[in-house]
Amino acid sequence: MKPTHARITSALSESSPALLAYLQRRVGLDDAPDLLGETMVVAWRRVDDLPADPEQARMWLFGIARNTLLNHARGQRRRWALADRIRRTTMSEATAPPADQGAEIRDALARLEPDHRELVQLIHWERLTIAQAATVLDISASTARTRYARAKEQLRATLGVATT
Amino acid sequence: MTRDTLDDLLDSSAPVGSPVARRHLDAMIADARRPTPRKLRPRILVAAGLAALFASGGVGVATATGVFSWAPWAQQPVGAVQFTMSNGFDCEIRFSAYTAGSDPAYVAQVNRALEGWYRSDDVLPTVQKLVPAKLESLGPIELQPGETLETLPPGEAEHREWIRNWTAWDLAISDAEWQQLSSLGMPPGDPRMEGSERSGQINCLDESGNSYRPGAGS
Numbered sequence: 215m216k217p218t219h220a221r222i223t224s225a226l227s228e229s230s231p232a233l234l235a236y237l238q239r240r241v242g243l244d245d246a247p248d249l250l251g252e253t254m255v256v257a258w259r260r261v262d263d264l265p266a267d268p269e270q271a272r273m274w275l276f277g278i279a280r281n282t283l284l285n286h287a288r289g290q291r292r293r294w295a296l297a298d299r300i301r302r303t304t305m306s307e308a309t310a311p312p313a314d315q316g317a318e319i320r321d322a323l324a325r326l327e328p329d330h331r332e333l334v335q336l337i338h339w340e341r342l343t344i345a346q347a348a349t350v351l352d353i354s355a356s357t358a359r360t361r362y363a364r365a366k367e368q369l370r371a372t373l374g375v376a377t378t
Numbered sequence: 379m380t381r382d383t384l385d386d387l388l389d390s391s392a393p394v395g396s397p398v399a400r401r402h403l404d405a406m407i408a409d410a411r412r413p414t415p416r417k418l419r420p421r422i423l424v425a426a427g428l429a430a431l432f433a434s435g436g437v438g439v440a441t442a443t444g445v446f447s448w449a450p451w452a453q454q455p456v457g458a459v460q461f462t463m464s465n466g467f468d469c470e471i472r473f474s475a476y477t478a479g480s481d482p483a484y485v486a487q488v489n490r491a492l493e494g495w496y497r498s499d500d501v502l503p504t505v506q507k508l509v510p511a512k513l514e515s516l517g518p519i520e521l522q523p524g525e526t527l528e529t530l531p532p533g534e535a536e537h538r539e540w541i542r543n544w545t546a547w548d549l550a551i552s553d554a555e556w557q558q559l560s561s562l563g564m565p566p567g568d569p570r571m572e573g574s575e576r577s578g579q580i581n582c583l584d585e586s587g588n589s590y591r592p593g594a595g596s
Binding site: 234247260320375 | 383385387388389390391392393396398399400403404405406407408410411434461516541545549579596
């Protein structure tokens with residue numbers, strides 16, 4: 215196996231659970247496996263661009279996954295045979311949380327500007343640092359910090375949560 | 379940065395995902411090197427309902443009666459296959475017609491071809507031949523790290539075996555359908571089918587002849 219192939223296999227193996235969770239949270243259990251498949255196919259196609267640093271490689275994969283999400287939102291959709299097994303597993307074993315669990319917070323998030331919302335979701339749902347989220351969103355860390363502070367300010371006002 | 383109540387609220391607001399076994403992801407990574415987009419192969423939405431009642435447990439002779447619950451579209455399906463799973467469950471899968479698509483006339487032609495095929499005697503033997511390979515490719519019952527068949531909760535192994543079986547049958551039926559359609563000059567990938575979808579539903583009786591409710595006991 216070529217060194218780059220070994221590296222991307224390792225990077226995908228390391229990140230794919232988190233990528234699948236990320237995609238599931240954005241598009242649901244049924245469509246997420248296709249987007250994960252698309253992410254993997256694009257990653258293999260662009261294997262020569264894979265960063266050498268493992269952490270940067272992880273963010274690179276998140277960036278590809280985000281682009282598949284953007285394409286999905288534009289109505290560009292592909293079904294991947296390789297996603298079927300994962301889809302069947304997740305759809306059959308899914309357990310729904312209580313409908314109102316976190317609903318108020320998600321409603322407040324939905325009222326944020328899309329760029330701000332995505333940033334907050336990457337930080338709090340995908341547990342990325344501000345710097346990592348900035349990399350995924352292709353913005354500077356300082357821009358990310360400013361947006362994040364503004365987003366939280368708005369969320370505090372919407373939810374009535376005081377600074378502690 | 380100091381964390382506060384809002385951070386905790388945001389952390390806990392994440393929608394719950396559904397993790398999958400590592401080996402599925404590893405298989406997907408390997409497959410993604412040789413992508414096979416199924417962009418025009420319609421998706422199948424499988425809903426599970428109450429069990430169908432069969433006159434006999436034998437393959438291909440099961441006959442549904444009115445004691446089960448089918449979705450409204452499944453009252454008059456385009457196609458249905460009755461079969462016995464390797465675990466002894468008697469099951470029936472029904473499929474709706476394809477809807478939408480970029481060329482409704484072509485989609486209707488596909489639906490007519492499938493309807494005719496499902497009326498023939500060729501369906502079950504054709505599908506049956508494909509099932510063993512599908513089961514083999516699916517592998518054994520799904521077990522998470524640390525799990526064994528002995529440590530699973532009551533009914534869980536049965537549930538997972540049921541999933542494994544219907545997945546194999548569903549895949550085999552789909553392959554058989556497209557083989558048939560291809561032989562009639564309607565191969566998968568035709569752009570006229572783009573955007574088309576259909577539904578599927580499965581009902582089963584367990585080995586004791588009781589209705590099997592997927593997910594119960596799991």
